[in-house]
Amino acid sequence: MKYKLNTDNTDTFAAIKKFVPILRGEQKNMLLALLALVINTTVSLVAPVIVGITIDTSIVHKEYAGIISASLLLFALFFIGFVASYFQTKLMGAVGQRLLFGLRNAVFVKLQELPVAFFNQNKAGDLISRINNDTDKLNQFFSQALMQFVGSIFMMVGAAIFIIVLDFRLGLTALAPAALVLIFTRLISPWIKKKNAINLQAVGGMSAEIAESLDNFKVVVAFNRRDYFKKRFETVNQANYESAVGAGIANTIFTPVYGLAASIAQIIVLFYGIYLISHHQFTIGFLISYFVFLTRFYDPIRQIASMWSSFQVALAGWDRISAVLEMSSDLSVLSKTDEASHAGILTFHDVSFGYDGKTVLKNASFTLEKGRTYALVGPTGGGKTTTASLMARLYDPQSGEVLLDGQDIRSYKPADRAQKIGFILQEPYLFTGTVRDNILYGNDTYKDYSDDDLTTVIKEHGLSEMLKRFDQGIETTVTSHGETISLGQRQLIAFVRAILREPQLLILDEATANIDTVTEKLLSEILDKLPKDTTKVIIAHRLNTIENADEIFFINAGEIVQAGSFKHAMSLLLEGKRKS
Numbered sequence: 001m002k003y004k005l006n007t008d009n010t011d012t013f014a015a016i017k018k019f020v021p022i023l024r025g026e027q028k029n030m031l032l033a034l035l036a037l038v039i040n041t042t043v044s045l046v047a048p049v050i051v052g053i054t055i056d057t058s059i060v061h062k063e064y065a066g067i068i069s070a071s072l073l074l075f076a077l078f079f080i081g082f083v084a085s086y087f088q089t090k091l092m093g094a095v096g097q098r099l100l101f102g103l104r105n106a107v108f109v110k111l112q113e114l115p116v117a118f119f120n121q122n123k124a125g126d127l128i129s130r131i132n133n134d135t136d137k138l139n140q141f142f143s144q145a146l147m148q149f150v151g152s153i154f155m156m157v158g159a160a161i162f163i164i165v166l167d168f169r170l171g172l173t174a175l176a177p178a179a180l181v182l183i184f185t186r187l188i189s190p191w192i193k194k195k196n197a198i199n200l201q202a203v204g205g206m207s208a209e210i211a212e213s214l215d216n217f218k219v220v221v222a223f224n225r226r227d228y229f230k231k232r233f234e235t236v237n238q239a240n241y242e243s244a245v246g247a248g249i250a251n252t253i254f255t256p257v258y259g260l261a262a263s264i265a266q267i268i269v270l271f272y273g274i275y276l277i278s279h280h281q282f283t284i285g286f287l288i289s290y291f292v293f294l295t296r297f298y299d300p301i302r303q304i305a306s307m308w309s310s311f312q313v314a315l316a317g318w319d320r321i322s323a324v325l326e327m328s329s330d331l332s333v334l335s336k337t338d339e340a341s342h343a344g345i346l347t348f349h350d351v352s353f354g355y356d357g358k359t360v361l362k363n364a365s366f367t368l369e370k371g372r373t374y375a376l377v378g379p380t381g382g383g384k385t386t387t388a389s390l391m392a393r394l395y396d397p398q399s400g401e402v403l404l405d406g407q408d409i410r411s412y413k414p415a416d417r418a419q420k421i422g423f424i425l426q427e428p429y430l431f432t433g434t435v436r437d438n439i440l441y442g443n444d445t446y447k448d449y450s451d452d453d454l455t456t457v458i459k460e461h462g463l464s465e466m467l468k469r470f471d472q473g474i475e476t477t478v479t480s481h482g483e484t485i486s487l488g489q490r491q492l493i494a495f496v497r498a499i500l501r502e503p504q505l506l507i508l509d510e511a512t513a514n515i516d517t518v519t520e521k522l523l524s525e526i527l528d529k530l531p532k533d534t535t536k537v538i539i540a541h542r543l544n545t546i547e548n549a550d551e552i553f554f555i556n557a558g559e560i561v562q563a564g565s566f567k568h569a570m571s572l573l574l575e576g577k578r579k580s
Contacts, residue, residue, distance in 0.1 A: 003118035005126075005323045026098065029091050036088035037151045043081035044296060045158045047074055052289030059285075088147055096143025103135045107324050115331050116394045125208025130324060133203055134317035141314035145307045152300030152307070159297035166290060170276065173268050174294055177261035181301060184257060189312065192250040197316035199247035202240040204320070209236045251313070255302065262298035269294055331396055334410045344369040345505050345535045346391055346409075348560075351400035353390060360386045362558035363400070368505070373536040375549035377563065382556040384539045388507045391537065392423045405504065418442065422503035426510035428494035436474040439497045446500065451475065461499060462529040465522060466492050488519035495526050506530065507537045 023030070050070055058066030108131060111118075164171035213229045273287045344367040351364045360383040368374055376384045389395050390402060393409050402409045404420060412420070430438050436454060440446055446454055451474060458467060458474075469489055470476040477484055478493070491511065498506060506527075512520045527536065540546055552563040 003114070003121045003327065005122055005320075005327075023099070026095050029095050033088045033091040033095070033147055034150070036084040036091070037147055037154065039084040040081045040088065041151055041154045041158060043077045043084075044155060045162060045293075047077060048289040048292035048296070049162070050074060050077075051292065052283075052285040055285030055288060056283045057285075092147045093143045096139045096141075099142050100135055100139035103138065103321060104131055107131050107135065107321060110325055110327065113329055114327055115329050116389070118327065118329075123205075123208035123212070125206075125211035126204035127324070128211065129200075129204035129207040130320050133207075134200060134320045137200075137313050137317035138321070141310050145310040145314075148303060149307045149311065152303045155300045156297055159293045159300075162293045163290065163297065166293070167276070170269065170272055170290070173272060174265050174290075175297070176268075177264045178297070178301065181258055181261045185254065188253065192253070193312040193316055195243075195247045195250040196313045197319060199240075199243040200313075200316050200320055202236070202243040206233075206236045206240045209233055247313075251310075254304075258298070258301045258304075262294075262302065265294060265298060266291070331393065332410070333413055334408060336407060336411045345405055347403040348390075349401045349403065351390065351397040351402060353386060353395065353397050359558045361390070361397075361560070364558075364560040365400075366553065366560055366562075368535050368537065370504070370535055371533045372550040373538065373548065375546045375552045376537065376539045376555055377546060377552060378555035383558070383560075384555050385509055387555055387560065388423070388509050388537065388539060391505070391507060392421050393417060419501060420504045422498035422501055422506040424491075424494050424498050424506070424508045424511040428490045430478050430490055430493060432479050433477075434474065435470055435476045435478060435493060438478055438493050439474070439500060441497060443497070443501055457500070458496070463496055463499065463526060466496055466526070488515045491515055491519065491523065492526075495523050499526060499530060502531060503534065505535045505537065507539075509539045511538075512540065 050073060054067060054070040057063065058070065111127065160171075160175060163174055209232060213233065269287075269290060273290060277284065277287060346368045348364050348366050351361055352359070353361045364387070376387060378384050386395075390397060393402070393412075396410065404412060404417070409417065431441060436451065440454075446457060449457065454474060455467065458464065467473050469492055470485070494511070512523055515523070530536070538546070538549060546552060554561050554563040
């Protein structure tokens with residue numbers, strides 16, 4: 001299955017339809033905000049009528065009581081509008097924040113469901129940008145722009161109705177420039193959305209480059225290649241700058257066009273209105289009201305000009321977010337089948353696997369028996385790690401099947417499979433916290449144990465020597481990259497984390513490659529504490545590790561063959577290196 005995130009833009013209507021599910025549970029708050037919006041809009045539309053009537057009656061005839069009454073009425077209406085606007089802002093602000101919280105949770109949970117292949121095809125920095133930046137664009141739109149957008153449309157429709165009702169002929173001429181603007185908006189919107197999508201993609205690319213540079217900073221310094229990463233950053237920063245300029249131009253293109261349309265409409269109303277007044281077909285009061293309604297109509301258009309770009313940014317961000325949410329893992333859980341008779345802990349039946357057009361394994365078959373130790377040897381790139389990954393179901397074979405304890409490995413739930421299989425990598429990954437947090441990661445058995453109880457468990461497993469390597473025992477502070485402890489200590493934590501789970505199958509992928517011999521001896525002693533029926537699979541280049549294995553498999557050119565003796569395995573390894 002291809003896991004490369006789609007960067008194609010969906011059309012606006014399809015994107016809006018996708019919004020609906022994420023707003024579940026917010027209908028009541030949005031309806032209340034809409035009610036407050038209607039009240040505020042009504043106040044804004046009624047006020048010009050009161051002003052026009054007051055001018056034509058009270059002001060022209062100098063009836064001061066009428067002027068005072070109209071002023072008090074306007075004050076009351078504006079106060080009601082203020083209260084409605086406050087509640088509308090408060091409600092939608094809360095909706096936006098809950099939407100942001102829910103979306104980030106949804107995206108992160110979805111990422112937890114996806115297989116390793118997804119992360120091999122997508123950069124971490126871009127995924128971080130989608131969680132942080134793109135979701136925030138949606139939050140800004142829903143909390144700030146959505147109700148303004150809807151309110152502007154309400155105001156435009158209401159003002160247009162008053163403009164037409166007050167004078168049909170004058171109304172049609174006043175609204176004519178708006179029709180041209182709407183056609184322009186319809187034509188230019190896809191281009192604006194595309195420019196914003198390119199900009200968001202560039203932001204994601206820059207985040208990915210920054211994350212990669214910082215993760216590998218020690219290597220950069222060691223090889224004195226700051227210039228190389230500086231040039232790479234300048235390249236992505238330039239691309240981000242150019243896309244930002246393009247998006248900025250696209251997002252502001254409506255403002256001058258809408259402003260010109262409003263100015264043309266005002267000139268039309270001014271001259272035509274004076275003409276009607278001179279022929280006693282209109283009053284001064286209603287001409288002033290007409291100008292207010294004209295402002296009520298064209299000002300929202302100007303606001304929509306800026307909010308429309310926010311809408312297009314939100315849609316572009318939503319495209320990138322929904323691309324993640326629509327992903328699904330091809331590592332589905334199948335129904336249980338009858339157990340195979342006389343099967344070992346793990347069996348490959350005619351397993352084939354490859355990627356990027358390259359075959360890594362072809363019709364591989366073998367069985368691992370319980371309690372035995374196996375070594376996987378072969379040249380670099382021969383398929384050792386891929387074989388181990390298939391054992392742990394980090395990938396599924398393209399053909400054939402893998403049986404775990406007599407069952408198709410695909411029939412195990414992830415938690416059950418992880419309980420049966422331990423996997424220790426060459427570079428152990430730790431989480432920021434303490435030694436305790438890290439050795440109990442994913443292990444619910446001891447999560448409620450006190451420090452003393454956990455220490456007792458560690459000693460019962462024969463791991464007391466491990467505790468002596470840490471100044472503060474299991475409460476020693478650990479960072480995600482392990483800067484506060486040595487590589488040997490990090491690997492000790494990884495080993496203990498696996499051992500406490502008591503897996504039936506333990507896979508060690510170059511797990512002792514980068515540590516000193518003293519620590520390696522300690523780790524070897526830890527492995528000896530495993531139950532006798534635990535099967536171990538070791539990928540290693542150190543001869544002393546390989547020669548202690550019960551059986552050795554040689555992996556190269558898509559084939560897995562039993563190497564027989566240690567001497568024969570070494571000859572196959574040397575021959576494979578010469579061919580590669």
